[in-house]
Amino acid sequence: MEIVITGRHTQIKQRFRDVVDSKMNRVTAIAPDAQRIQVVLTHEGNPRQADSAKRVELTVQAGKTVIRAEASSADEFSALDMALDKLTQRLRRVRDRRKDHRRGLEHPPLPADLPVDDQPGDEGDQGDQGQESNPDNSAQTAVASDLAPGQSVEVQVGDTPIVIRRKLHIAEPMSIDEALYEMELIGHDFFLFVNKETQRPSVVYRRHGWSYGVFEIDTTEHVGQKK
CATH class of the missing domain: 3.30.505.50 (Sigma 54 modulation/S30EA ribosomal protein, C-terminal domain)
Structure with missing residues (x-):
């Protein structure tokens, strides 16, 4: 399984890379068909948010299925553990659903009280891959430009704090x-x-x-x- 680790507003230390590598066997044990996992570590610079200064986002691609989880904590290792716990729970649901499908059973009911991640990103987001800059810094270009599947464009509108991000998501029809x-x-x-x-x-x-x-x-x- 390919492991890609990136940092946002922070440098990735070798110790963190080593810990990630050592823990990813939890993913492959549940989802042996997992092809790639994206690990994004983000540092929040606001001192008032010290208790959640580190956020870890995990995105696994297994065939056509994308499973994602994230968590925040005071340090990156705690955030990694919490995000990995969420991820493995969702991977188990995928595995169990596949087993039920092969047995011809109905899909299990969906729980309605699952916790929502603190800061959800874009649907199906896998970090900054495929993201392009907008050289003329115009909202019109961000909205009107042609995008390839999975590609995104992001632009800040003038001198305002408003940021527009547009991404093309290819969706198969589903119930x-x-x-x-x-x-x-x-x-x-x-x-x-x-x-x-x-x-x-x-x-x-x-x-x-x-x-x-x-x-x-x-x-x-x-x-x-x-x-």
């Missing part, structure tokens, strides 16, 4: 149940997908309590044609 499952795997509180029943771009999201919601997007012209 709402499958979209909820994928949302739980990456640890976000929303997930974009194409509903295979309606062929509409859709998003599932976590509501308060024990419920989920789903939005579907269509145009007035397209809906009118169906009448």
Whole structure:
């Protein structure tokens, strides 16, 4: 399995690399088909956030499945352990779901009270791979530029703190149940997908309590044609 370690606002020390390498057997033990894991260590410079100054994001690619987890702590090693615990729980759910599928069993019900990561990133994000700069620093270019699958563009709007990030995500049509499952795997509180029943771009999201919601997007012209 390929292990890629990157740092944001921090340098990666050799000791951290060694610890990561020693712990990744937990991933391969559960998901032997895992091809790649992206480890991103981020340092928060605000002294008021010392208790969560280090954030570790883990993204595993196993076939067509992407599983993600992240955690923050005062040091990178504690954050790594917490993120790895979340990741292995999600990997076990993937493994168990595959076993049930082979046995012809129904998918197990999705838990509605899973904890949400403190700072979710982009859906399916794998660090800064494929990210391009915007030389003319214009919001128009960030929104209108053509992107390749998995590629992203990020730009700061003028002198404001507003940053626009756009990424092209290739989605296979799936059911709402499958979209909820994928949302739980990456640890976000929303997930974009194409509903295979309606062929509409859709998003599932976590509501308060024990419920989920789903939005579907269509145009007035397209809906009118169906009448």
